[in-house]
Amino acid sequence: DGGITQSPKYLFRKEGQNVTLSCEQNLNHDAMYWYRQDPGQGLRLIYYSQIVNDFQKGDIAEGYSVSREKKESFPLTVTSAQKNPTAFYLCASKGQGNQPQHFGDGTRLSIL
Amino acid sequence: GESVGLHLPTLSVQEGDNSIINCAYSNSASDYFIWYKQESGKGPQFIIDIRSNMDKRQGQRVTVLLNKTVKHLSLQIAATQPGDSAVYFCASQGFQKLVFGTGTRLLVSP
Numbered sequence: 001d002g003g004i005t006q007s008p009k010y011l012f013r014k015e016g017q018n019v020t021l022s023c024e025q026n027l028n029h030d031a032m033y034w035y036r037q038d039p040g041q042g043l044r045l046i047y048y049s050q051i052v053n054d055f056q057k058g059d060i061a062e063g064y065s066v067s068r069e070k071k072e073s074f075p076l077t078v079t080s081a082q083k084n085p086t087a088f089y090l091c092a093s094k095g096q097g098n099q100p101q102h103f104g105d106g107t108r109l110s111i112l
Numbered sequence: 113g114e115s116v117g118l119h120l121p122t123l124s125v126q127e128g129d130n131s132i133i134n135c136a137y138s139n140s141a142s143d144y145f146i147w148y149k150q151e152s153g154k155g156p157q158f159i160i161d162i163r164s165n166m167d168k169r170q171g172q173r174v175t176v177l178l179n180k181t182v183k184h185l186s187l188q189i190a191a192t193q194p195g196d197s198a199v200y201f202c203a204s205q206g207f208q209k210l211v212f213g214t215g216t217r218l219l220v221s222p
Contacts, residue, residue: 006155033209040121040214040215041214042201042213043156043201043212048208048209090156098144098163098205100146100161101146101158101210102158103155103156103157105153105154106154106155
């Protein structure tokens, strides 16, 4: 089936540790996105990439980093600089033009 | 900056009723709007979209209405079922990204 796969589903981070969240899509979409969702709130954009080897900061990029070396993959690293990393992280991808973004089922990150 | 807001954080309905979820957006240049449904612990699921050259679009049991004059969007769900219980988000297309509202939780009681 075509879709977006996020892993792991649950992740725990120790103080001072960087962690990487995986996002893979087989929809042949050029654009990919990372969002953060806090309880009872909407989605806030962390980073997005319109094409391979290019990405832009979203509204809350501080403490996060990304790479886009392959079209199908857009991993997100939550660095130790992100002081409040506990959240639900969602990855999405989109085809060209006015098309809806398609979402994975998220990774829930918690602090140990 | 751009914003999208939903009118009610929670909407409670009886099974079989019609539900209406409202949304307001700020960017008059937005030309594309989407409604998503999010169940607990899952990612948002696409429901229906509408482009700014339309004022109504219908899907299976769902209808989206767009009023560009007052920058208002609504999602109507006919004959609401328990499986419709979820958080519903509207989103408007901004420059290279979607702007999401905060969501309305729809509670359906039997």
